[in-house]
Amino acid sequence: MADILYKAMAKSLDIEENSFSGQLGDNPATHVRFNFYPPCSKRDKVLGLKPHSDRSNVTVILQDEEVEGLQIVKDEKWITVPAIPHALVIMSIGIFKSPLHRVVTNTDKLRISVAVFNEAVPEKEIGPVEALIDDKRPRLCRNVKNYAFLN
Ligand SMILES: O=C(O)CCC(=O)C(=O)O
Numbered sequence: 001m002a003d004i005l006y007k008a009m010a011k012s013l014d015i016e017e018n019s020f021s022g023q024l025g026d027n028p029a030t031h032v033r034f035n036f037y038p039p040c041s042k043r044d045k046v047l048g049l050k051p052h053s054d055r056s057n058v059t060v061i062l063q064d065e066e067v068e069g070l071q072i073v074k075d076e077k078w079i080t081v082p083a084i085p086h087a088l089v090i091m092s093i094g095i096f097k098s099p100l101h102r103v104v105t106n107t108d109k110l111r112i113s114v115a116v117f118n119e120a121v122p123e124k125e126i127g128p129v130e131a132l133i134d135d136k137r138p139r140l141c142r143n144v145k146n147y148a149f150l151n
């Protein structure tokens, strides 16, 4: 699925279809995290997951269909991502922003989510796609290997 997303992202930027997937190679690393948030009586004091950005190239989240909790920062405010049945939340880095996000707790309902992280294997060097760099949009970071260890 990540490959389909990388290709769609490249297409939307009008660059060669394999610009992102080509960099990650044939076998990018996929990690899956199952999150379980028990009900919490101190909702105002306890977070399910503290504010963070994912280090992956793309994160796909299957949220609990009934219980909201995921929030992202937009215009310096926390906004709740709606829980839409069967919909996936997709986060990325770079031009497609990786929002700072957190999970708030719920007083009487537990919440479950599944996050799938797709990223380059450590020995693969990744960096900004050359076709996206120009005078108006200069390179913002160097190429890196062992990306996971830098985080
Ligand atoms: O539970 C969620 O909706 C988000 C989980 C998350 O951000 C993560 O596992 O990195």
Ligand SMILES: [Fe+2]
Pocket: 052, 053, 054, 101
């Ligand atoms: Fe996350």
